[in-house]
Amino acid sequence: MSVRVVLVDDQTLVRTGFRLVLDETGDIDVVGEAADGAQALDVVARTRPDVVLMDVRMPGLDGIEATRRIRTGPHPARVIILTTFDLDEYVLAGLRAGASGFLLKDALAADLVSAVRVVAAGESVAAPSVTRRLIAHYLGSTPPRAAADQRLAVLTGREREVLTLVTRGLSNPEIAATLVLSESTVKTHLGRILAKLDLRDRVQAVILGYECGLADPVQ
Template sequence: MPPTDAPAIRVLVADDEHLVRAGIRLVLSNAVDIEIVAEAADGREAVELARRHHVDVALLDIRMPRLDGLAAAEQIAAAVPRTAVLMLTTFSDGENVSRALRAGAAGFLLKDTPPTELIQGVRAAAEGNAIVSPQITRRLLDQYLEGETARTQACERTSALTDRERAVLARVGTGLSNGEIAQELVVSEGTVKAYVSRILAKLGCENRVQAALLARDAGIRPEGRDVRPPEGDDVPTPRRQDVREREHQDVREPGPP
C-alpha cells in the first residue's frame, strides 16, 4: 500500500461508453492514492482535458468517436509530456499495440484486466514504468514468431527471382496496374504482363494478390516512384533508343517461363 501522505495520482478516463467509465471509476475508487479528476467520451475531449488538468495518467480507449485513442495518445504525449498514457481496449492486435507504444503510450491493458492489475498498472505508469498485460505480451510474441516464419519462407520463395522480376514484384506489391508499372520501369505493358505471368509461375501464386502479400512478407518494395530499372538491364530508355526498337526488345525479353 502506497503511503497515504503521498499526493494522489491524478487520472483521466476516456471511453465513449458511460458504463465502461463507471466501471473503471468504481475500480480505481478503491485505491486511496488514485483520484479521477476528469472523464471524456471521445478522443478530442480527452486531449483537451489532459491539457487542462495536467493529469498524471490518462486511460484511453482505442476506439472512440471524433478522434481515436491512438491519435489522442500522440497529441497528449506532444502537448503534456508528463502525462503517462495507458491504452485500454478489448483488442490485442499487434498493429495497434505497436502504434500506441510508438505514440508514447506507457502501456497497454485489456478491458478485462483484473481490478488489482488495473490499479497496479496506473501506479506503475505514474512512476514512469512501462506496463503491458500478459495476454498482449503473449500475442505480440506469437505475432512476432509468425512474422519471422512468414518472412523466412517468403524470402526463400522469392530468392530465385531476377533483379527485373523483383522490381516488377515490388510494384505489384504496392497495388500498381500493369500500365503503371510499365511507366515506372519504362517498358511496354506487354512486357510487364509477361513478367507478371512468369513471376506468378515461379512463386506458385494463383493471382496478383497472393504475389503482393508475398512481396510484403519478403520485404520487397520499390525504393521510390522514380526508380530506374536495375543496372545492367537491357531495356533501353526513350532517351537512348527510339520507341520501335524498345518495343521490339521488350517483346522478346522475358522469354519462356
Template sequence: MADVIRLLLVDDDALVRAGLSMMLDGTGGIAVVGEAGDGREAVTAVDAHSPDVVLMDLQMPHVDGITATRRLRARPGAPAVIVLTTFDTDENIVHALRAGAAGFLLKDTPPALIADAVTRVATGDPVLSPGVMRRLMDRTVTQTGAYDRARTALAALTPREHDVALAVAEGRSNAEIATALLMSVTTVKSHVSSILTKLGLDNRTQIALLAHDADLV
C-alpha cells in the first residue's frame, strides 16, 4: 500500500461529496483526489485520477453504482470499491459484492469508521457495516442451484486452500489466518491469490459469499 491512499468520491449529491471530502481528506493518510456525480462519470474520473479506492453511491442517474462497480472491477489494475449507501437491502448487498465491491457501508457510519474502512480495503481486507455480514450469513439462498454450484466450486480447492477460504469467509485478516493456521502471512496471501484464480473471483468478499452459499459458515 502506498503511503497516501488516493480516494475517489462518487455520489450524485454534491453536498454529500463535499461533506465526505471535508471529513476524509487528510485523515489517516487519505487524499481525496477526485469526485464524480454518477457511475458514468466514475469511469472517466478513475482514468483521470488513478485512485486506490472508490467510495461509491448506489442510487445515481445514468449509471448506478452496481453497474459502475462491475465496469470498474472488470478493468486491469482496477481500484478497490466501497459502496456507501442508505439502501441496505439484501438484494443491494449481494449484487454489490458480486459486482466486485470490497466493502459495503451505510451512510450513517461514523467518519472515523469510514476512514478506517478505506485504509483496510486499500490493504486488501473486505469491510462490511455491522449487521451486513450477519444478514449475508442468515439470508435464504433463493437462486436455484446456488448451494450445489458453490459446493462444486469449492471442491476444486486443496484442503489448505479450503481452510483459508473458510477463514476469509469468517472475516479474518491475513495475519489472523496465519496465526490460526500456523503459516506465514506471505503463504496466506499466496493461498488467497490461488483461490481467487481457481474460482474466477475478484476479491475476498466474493470468497465469503461463495462459502455462505455453500452453507459452510
C-alpha cells in the first residue's frame, strides 16, 4: 500500500519540486496540495493522507496552527515541518503542536523520500541531538528539580537512564552500548517510557527530557 502525502507550501515551485521527487518513488502517492493552513485542513479532511509536509510561514492560518488542528482532528495525519534553517523557533513550535519532526527545504531527494517513509512508519525524522539544540536555544531554562522528579516518578531507574541518554542525543545502538543492553531491550524500554509519560514519539521524549533537566543546555 502506498503512503498518501499532502504538500502544504505557499510557494508553487516548492510543491512542484517535492511532487516530482515523490512521484518517482512508486510507493508514495501525493494526493493533494495546499497553499496555506486553511486549505490544508480542507485537503486533509478530503484526502485523509498518512503524512503532511507542512510549511510554517504562510499567509492566513500558519503551519503551526494547522498542524495542531490536524493532529487533534478526526484524521490526525503525521506532519513533517518544512523549514529553511534547522535552528528555527517555528520548528520547535511545530514539534510542540504535534509534528513528527522537521525537514530542511533544501534536503536531498533521498532524504525527503526517507523522511516520508520513516514518519509514515510511526517514527520521527528530527535527530534527537538537533532537537535538543533547538530546545536549548529557545527554552533557555529548566524547571525545578522537584518538578522534574514528580513528572518522571512513574519511570523505573533503568527507564530514566534510557530517557536521559535519549535526551542527550544518543541513538538506540549507542544507548545499548552505554548501558550494556541489547538494542531490542532499549527499544522495549523506550516504548514503555512513551506509554507511561503519554508521549507520541522520540521527539516528544527529547523535549520532555530537556524540560526535566536531563541534559545540559547546548550553546
